[in-house]
Amino acid sequence: MTEKSYIPPRVWTWDKESGGAFANINRPVAGPTHDKVLPVGKHPLQLYSLATPNGQKVTIMLEELLEAGKDAEYDAWLIRINEGDQFGSGFVSINPNSKIPALMDHGASPPQRLFESGSILVYLAEKFGAFLPTDPARRTETLNWLFWQMGSAPLLGGGFGHFYAYAPEKFEYAINRYAMEAKRQLDVLDRQLAEHEYIAGDEYTIADMAIWPWYGGVALGRAYDAAEFLDVGSYSNVQRWAKQIDARPAVKRGRMVNKAMGPLEEQLRERHDAGDFATRTQDKLQGAG
Amino acid sequence: MTEKSYIPPRVWTWDKESGGAFANINRPVAGPTHDKVLPVGKHPLQLYSLATPNGQKVTIMLEELLEAGKDAEYDAWLIRINEGDQFGSGFVSINPNSKIPALMDHGASPPQRLFESGSILVYLAEKFGAFLPTDPARRTETLNWLFWQMGSAPLLGGGFGHFYAYAPEKFEYAINRYAMEAKRQLDVLDRQLAEHEYIAGDEYTIADMAIWPWYGGVALGRAYDAAEFLDVGSYSNVQRWAKQIDARPAVKRGRMVNKAMGPLEEQLRERHDAGDFATRTQDKLQGAG
Numbered sequence: 001m002t003e004k005s006y007i008p009p010r011v012w013t014w015d016k017e018s019g020g021a022f023a024n025i026n027r028p029v030a031g032p033t034h035d036k037v038l039p040v041g042k043h044p045l046q047l048y049s050l051a052t053p054n055g056q057k058v059t060i061m062l063e064e065l066l067e068a069g070k071d072a073e074y075d076a077w078l079i080r081i082n083e084g085d086q087f088g089s090g091f092v093s094i095n096p097n098s099k100i101p102a103l104m105d106h107g108a109s110p111p112q113r114l115f116e117s118g119s120i121l122v123y124l125a126e127k128f129g130a131f132l133p134t135d136p137a138r139r140t141e142t143l144n145w146l147f148w149q150m151g152s153a154p155l156l157g158g159g160f161g162h163f164y165a166y167a168p169e170k171f172e173y174a175i176n177r178y179a180m181e182a183k184r185q186l187d188v189l190d191r192q193l194a195e196h197e198y199i200a201g202d203e204y205t206i207a208d209m210a211i212w213p214w215y216g217g218v219a220l221g222r223a224y225d226a227a228e229f230l231d232v233g234s235y236s237n238v239q240r241w242a243k244q245i246d247a248r249p250a251v252k253r254g255r256m257v258n259k260a261m262g263p264l265e266e267q268l269r270e271r272h273d274a275g276d277f278a279t280r281t282q283d284k285l286q287g288a289g
Numbered sequence: 290m291t292e293k294s295y296i297p298p299r300v301w302t303w304d305k306e307s308g309g310a311f312a313n314i315n316r317p318v319a320g321p322t323h324d325k326v327l328p329v330g331k332h333p334l335q336l337y338s339l340a341t342p343n344g345q346k347v348t349i350m351l352e353e354l355l356e357a358g359k360d361a362e363y364d365a366w367l368i369r370i371n372e373g374d375q376f377g378s379g380f381v382s383i384n385p386n387s388k389i390p391a392l393m394d395h396g397a398s399p400p401q402r403l404f405e406s407g408s409i410l411v412y413l414a415e416k417f418g419a420f421l422p423t424d425p426a427r428r429t430e431t432l433n434w435l436f437w438q439m440g441s442a443p444l445l446g447g448g449f450g451h452f453y454a455y456a457p458e459k460f461e462y463a464i465n466r467y468a469m470e471a472k473r474q475l476d477v478l479d480r481q482l483a484e485h486e487y488i489a490g491d492e493y494t495i496a497d498m499a500i501w502p503w504y505g506g507v508a509l510g511r512a513y514d515a516a517e518f519l520d521v522g523s524y525s526n527v528q529r530w531a532k533q534i535d536a537r538p539a540v541k542r543g544r545m546v547n548k549a550m551g552p553l554e555e556q557l558r559e560r561h562d563a564g565d566f567a568t569r570t571q572d573k574l575q576g577a578g
Contacts, residue, residue, distance in 0.1 A: 010518065028473050230301060
């Protein structure tokens with residue numbers, strides 16, 4: 001029986017055998033699966049995350065704030081989504097949606113929970129007065145693009161990335177559908193970046209920090225092994241911008257935090273202090289010795 | 290050749306024949322396809338939209354503002370996405386992403402463009418001082434859920450809705466993938482609404498206005514003909530909340546604005562004045578006579 005003759009049942013039921021590469025972490029119900037108290041470190045800001053694009057948005061923001069001299073020190077704890085850490089009771093109490101990143105601000109009274117990377121970026125920008133312009137027109141344009149990212153990337157990641165790179169089979173219809181949309185989104189950015197240095201104008205903002213981990217990653221050939229398929233080199237303004245952001249010291253650090261895959265020298269699984277980046281290198285050298 | 294044996298090409302190219310029900314409005318490039326100046330009415334706020342869930346968010350917000358006594362009068366112009374109105378040069382200059390809703394505030398100096406429904410909701414809430422709490426904790430929780438909607442609904446609408454209702458064939462894998470996620474999202478809301486009257490607590494906010502058009506629509510059986518398939522009746526707290534919001538006079542009016550399908554008595558294709566709702570009924574009666 002081919003896909004074409006499938007007739008959905010009257011009522012959907014959960015077949016735990018289906019689901020592709022992420023079948024073990026996708027569920028049709030919410031809520032915690034087990035009791036687990038989360039660790040709390042010494043800083044007011046406690047981040048529970050993983051270095052996916054959505055996770056990188058927040059670690060890049062925090063490292064940029066520190067680079068700008070703001071008092072934004074933080075502890076970053078690793079949430080291993082393939083092992084179900086996001087379904088622990090402590091994590092769910094911060095983010096009932098069981099997705100990384102999740103943040104607690106123990107400096108707020110009462111302590112403030114934050115979920116959704118876009119919400120975290122706005123909160124940190126307003127708390128520290130940085131990377132979200134206060135001029136009304138610039139602020140609004142920044143939020144336009146921040147929300148654009150939130151609504152668009154699910155079609156890039158959950159759509160294109162899933163069907164091109166992760167689904168158990170290559171479905172032509174789905175790959176075509178999402179490749180077209182991924183290219184359209186890259187072209188939207190390319191036209192904007194033809195006229196502006198940064199996404200929302202001539203200032204580096206949280207819109208860049210939200211968009212770069214997704215679209216910069218694709219443009220730089222780091223995501224889905226799809227650089228040739230999507231012809232990412234043809235988006236010359238995105239290329240210029242992606243490389244420019246990639247060269248920022250805070251971005252380099254932010255990409256390493258909560259990273260638990262890839263070359264060891266790129267990983268800082270937990271981060272509790274600015275000195276951890278140096279220590280990590282030493283650990284790595286000791287490990288290699 | 291079945292779907293299972295598909296091998297993607299090295300470089301994706303546009304096959305204009307594929308794409309399902311929305312093939313004629315999906316493109317792999319951005320930018321305008323034709324010159325078109327948009328009409329401008331008498332009010333500072335000029336909305337260019339269609340009564341999809343994303344469009345309804347904004348018309349509901351504007352009608353709620355008016356209901357609350359705010360000076361939020363607006364003109365709402367119809368953008369027929371199936372006819373490509375969103376690719377006109379005037380529309381693209383407001384929203385380079387070519388999606389509804391798009392808003393111009395001619396009361397700002399210089400006039401302010403707004404795109405992305407979430408950005409529009411935040412802007413209007415701050416401009417008129419309503420439906421986004423000023424208490425920091427409540428404001429943050431409202432934004433958490435507003436961003437949740439922006440990141441989640443593309444999997445409900447562009448994912449589940451597309452593959453269950455609109456795709457040219459029934460793809461079992463894709464329907465299963467997105468039905469599971471749609472049910473998980475409904476359960477996230479159901480658990481939150483078990484403990485709170487509204488999404489972000491005990492106040493009706495822009496988080497409700499963003500989430501209701503999508504998830505309320507599904508819960509009330511108005512979307513995708515999927516009420517039985519997703520067993521929406523089992524989400525009893527979502528049901529309670531969905532009906533509560535549905536009964537609000539401003540919501541009833543907001544759902545009618547820019548509506549160009551369905552029963553004639555539900556349609557107000559353009560809206561330029563609070564009196565248009567009554568006039569529409571008269572027109573309809575005259576037309577029927």
